[in-house]
Amino acid sequence: MTMRTDPPAAAPGRRPREMPAPLLALRHIHLLDGLADPELAEIAQAARWHHWRRGRTIVRHSDAGRDLILIASGRVRVTLLSPGGRELRLRELGAGELFGEIAAIDGGPRSASVVALEDSVLGHLAPQDFLQLLQRHWPVCEALLLRLAGAVRELTGRCYELGALSVPQRLAAELLRRAEAGGPRLDPAPHHPDLAACIGSSREQVSRTLARLVRSGLLRRDGTALCLSDPRRLRRLAQGLAEGLAGGADDTN
Numbered sequence: 001m002t003m004r005t006d007p008p009a010a011a012p013g014r015r016p017r018e019m020p021a022p023l024l025a026l027r028h029i030h031l032l033d034g035l036a037d038p039e040l041a042e043i044a045q046a047a048r049w050h051h052w053r054r055g056r057t058i059v060r061h062s063d064a065g066r067d068l069i070l071i072a073s074g075r076v077r078v079t080l081l082s083p084g085g086r087e088l089r090l091r092e093l094g095a096g097e098l099f100g101e102i103a104a105i106d107g108g109p110r111s112a113s114v115v116a117l118e119d120s121v122l123g124h125l126a127p128q129d130f131l132q133l134l135q136r137h138w139p140v141c142e143a144l145l146l147r148l149a150g151a152v153r154e155l156t157g158r159c160y161e162l163g164a165l166s167v168p169q170r171l172a173a174e175l176l177r178r179a180e181a182g183g184p185r186l187d188p189a190p191h192h193p194d195l196a197a198c199i200g201s202s203r204e205q206v207s208r209t210l211a212r213l214v215r216s217g218l219l220r221r222d223g224t225a226l227c228l229s230d231p232r233r234l235r236r237l238a239q240g241l242a243e244g245l246a247g248g249a250d251d252t253n
Contacts, residue, residue: 022049025072025123028096031147034139043133047123052116059100061113067124068104071097074120078112079197087197090158092117101144104130162200165240168209170199172238175219179228187225 022044026032032040047070052058059065061080071093078090078099090112093099102111104127134141161170174195178186196206213219220229228234
C-alpha cells in the first residue's frame with residue numbers, strides 16, 4: 001500500500017470536525033476487527049482522510065469512483081432516486097461502518113448515492129489497496145463475505161416488500177424495524193416524507209395509512225412520539241395476516 005496525503009475537504013466558512021487519529025479511527029471499523037496495530041497503521045497510511053459536511057453528496061449513483069470508504073465519525077444515508085425524483089432510502093450507516101465495497105470489488109459504477117447526514121470524517125481506500133488487504137488477511141475477507149451475505153438477505157427482503165406488499169404492510173414492517181432498534185416508543189415520531197422514502201410510497205399515502213392505523217388501535221400518538229400500542233397485530237399486518245387492515249388496490253404505491 002502507498003502513502004496518500006490528500007488534504008481533507010473541510011466545509012467553507014465552518015470549522016471542520018476534529019480529525020481523529022487515523023490509527024485510533026481504524027480500531028473502531030468493524031471490518032478490521034482482529035488486525036494488529038502494524039496492519040492498521042499500514043491501512044491508515046494508505047487511506048485518504050476527508051471531512052464531509054452535513055448534506056454533501058459523497059458518491060452518486062452510477063459514478064465511476066471505486067474507493068472503499070470507511071466511516072471514522074458521523075453518519076451517512078444510502079439512497080436512490082427515481083427518474084421522477086422520488087427518493088428510496090436503503091439504509092443509514094454510522095461510525096465504524098463502511099460503504100463502496102461493491103464497486104471496489106467488481107470495478108462497476110456506484111450502485112447507489114450516499115449523502116452525509118451530519119458532519120463526517122471518512123477514510124477513502126483505493127480499490128487496489130482494498131483488494132490487497134483482502135488477499136493478505138483472511139479474517140477481513142471472511143468479515144466482508146458475512147457483510148455481503150447479510151446485505152443480500154436484507155435487500156431480498158426489501159425487494160419482496162416493495163413488489164408484493166401493500167403500503168400498510170410495508171409501513172408496518174418499517175415501523176417494526178425501527179422499534180427493534182429503539183423500542184416501541186418512537187420519539188420523535190418519524191417524519192412522513194422520511195417514512196415514504198423508506199417504503200417507496202408518497203407522503204400523502206403514508207399520512208392516510210398512519211391515520212388508519214391509529215384509528216385501528218395499532219398505533220398511538222403521545223405528544224411528539226408515535227407508539228406501537230399493539231406490536232403483535234402490527235406484525236400480523238406486515239405478514240398479511242390482519243384482515244381489514246392490509247388495504248386494497250389503492251394502497252399499493
